[in-house]
Amino acid sequence: MTDQSYDLLVIGAGPGGYVAAIRGSQLGMKTAIIEREHLGGVCLNWGCIPTKALLRTSEVYTNMKHASAFGLKAEGIGYDLDGVVQRSRKIAKQLAGGVGYLMKKNKIDVIMGEAKLKAANGKGPAVTVNEKGKERTITAKNVIVATGARARTIPQAGLEPDGKLIWTAREAMTPDVMPKRLLVIGSGAIGIEFASFYNAMGSEVRVVEMVDRILPAEDEEVSAFALKTFQKQGFKIDTETQVQGLKKNKDTVTATIKTKDGKTEEAEFDRVILAVGIVGNTENIGLEQVGVKVERGHIVVDEWLSTGVPGVYAIGDVTGAPWLAHKASHEGIICVEKIAGKNDVHPLDVKRIPGCTYCNPQVASVGLTEAKAKAAGHEVKTGMFPFQGNGKAIALGEQEGFIKTVFDAKTGELLGAHCIGAEVTELIQGFGIAMTMEATEEDLFHTIFPHPTLSEMMHESALDAFGRVVHI
Incomplete structure (x- = not known):
């Protein structure tokens, strides 16, 4: 039976889905979100956050082993594997609980169950929800599919995961x-x-x-x-x-x-x-029944995240690469604001999505690589500044790495930035803002970067591209 109707119904409570739901509520929509497993999705529970907790543990452990380099003494260094894992799980649980709080704060109905799209009945898209064996139908003016993705497997020669070995x-x-x-x-x-x-x-x-x-x-x-x-x-x-x-x-x-x-x-x-790699969660959610197009394991959408089926949208990993939480969240905002009829909505520019890898040393980038910029027809100027030329990096004992910038030689447009070294996952957003504001080399030249900070290397890299580097 049909017992509820909403302006916006979101399937999947990961960083794309729950952000879309919050924005919908902010814009006055009666909103609900359906989640089959955990609020926060893979990112908060089994991806971005718990892996970063593990990597932080490994960073601290590495620093402990090199204590003497800082004039410190540390003996009998070791670790408790169960304690390492439990710290990671506690952090994931804390943040998942935070999503629950945000749902209550924004008056969003949370429905724990498995959702499946079904043909519209004249009032907009409909969704059946199986809640612990009990099924009901919910209607909505707009439905956003944000079911995420899972690890890709290789079904050959024993390469299937078994969870043990x-x-x-x-x-x-x-x-x-x-x-x-x-x-x-x-x-x-x-x-x-x-x-x-x-x-x-x-x-x-x-x-x-x-x-x-x-x-x-x-x-x-x-x-x-x-x-x-x-x-x-x-x-x-x-x-x-x-x-x-x-x-x-x-x-x-x-x-x-x-x-x-x-x-x-x-x-x-x-x-x-x-x-x-990963593959979108497109199975058993009724996409075929309502006519949503799926190609190579991902939902096909236009620049406004519409599937082409009236009232049905899709965001995040289920729509394909890049498979990033912040991309999903941003798509959620774009999608909901377009549904709401706001006039200042801009389509997602994939070139402006930063990518971060939290290894040691960290890796971060935004925009075009040097090779892709040249392939796109740009005459480029590149700059590079090494960590070993930066006072803060030396003081931290983090001298490995560099920051590289790619500019259009004719216009001075910042086309990309590519970094490897300590905390570059924090620095990259500075370049992201610059690209969003369509900054040129002159804008970066005239920006004052504080000393002593790692961010000074961003300045020096831009200066280097135009023959003006100071500290090397």
């Missing part, structure tokens, strides 16, 4: 043992973050990547610097290499690996992490 990201953040030998398949952000954590905690880590460089979405100079740094930290990294099969033993996994020289080898590992 072969992990996805979910199992990798709640390990019951610290593997002595770990294989990470994939060197994107997820793979490299886990490789960084486990290496810092003492695992022998091997990373296998199919293409010719790690962190392949990043600028080539960043990828090359990261490779050398990780190898210095003890990573074994193979590019242009494939894992052709995994054989599960009693408590180990034997991997068949084909290297770039065409040779095949077998190697034994205690655990394997699959980090080969």
Whole structure:
């Protein structure tokens, strides 16, 4: 039976869905959100937040091991794996609870259950909700699908995860043992973050990547610097290499690996992490019944996040790359404001979405890489400033890394920024603001950066692109 009707109904309470719901409520819409598992979605519960908690632990542990470099003494250094995991889970639980508070504050109805779209009945889209075996139908003027994504698996040669020996990201953040030998398949952000954590905690880590460089979405100079740094930290990294099969033993996994020289080898590992991308959660939510188009595992939408089916929209990971929480949240705002008829809404510009990888050293970027800027027809000027030339970085004991900027040589437009080093995931937003405001090199030249800070390298990198660098 139909027992409720809303102006806005959101399916999925991740960072895209719950932000969309809040904005809808702010704009006066009667709003509800449906979630089948956890408020906060994968990001808060099993992704962004708990992994950063783990990585923070590994950073502190690494610093403890290098205490003598700071004139400190630390003896008998070790860790409690259960305590490490529990800290991460506590933080995730705290933030998920915060989403519940935000729903109450904004008078949003929270419905815990599984949702499925069904044909409209004249009053707008309809959704059936299964709540612990009880089904009801809800109507809404507008429905936003924000069901997120899950880890991509490789259904061949034993490469399927089993949760015990072969992990996805979910199992990798709640390990019951610290593997002595770990294989990470994939060197994107997820793979490299886990490789960084486990290496810092003492695992022998091997990373296998199919293409010719790690962190392949990043600028080539960043990828090359990261490779050398990780190898210095003890990573074994193979590019242009494939894992052709995994054989599960009693408590180990034997991997068949084909290297770039065409040779095949077998190697034994205690655990394997699959980090080969993600795929949208499009199944069993009624998309086919209402005519929503799905291509290559993701919902097709236009610039305003409309699926083309009246009253049905989609945002976030379920709509495809880049699979980032902040992209999902921003899409939620755009979608709801367009539904509300606001006049100052702007479509998402993918080039202005920052990307961050929380390995050690951190990696962050926004805009075009040097290669992509040239491919797009720009005559470019690039600048680079090393961490070892920055006073704050030296004082922190963080001298590895650089900041690179890419400008249009003719107009001075900032086309991209690419960083590797301590806290660059915090610095990158400065470049994001600059790009949003369509800043040129002159704007960055005239901006006063405080001293001593890491942010001074942003200034120096821009100066370097035009032959005006000061401190190198």
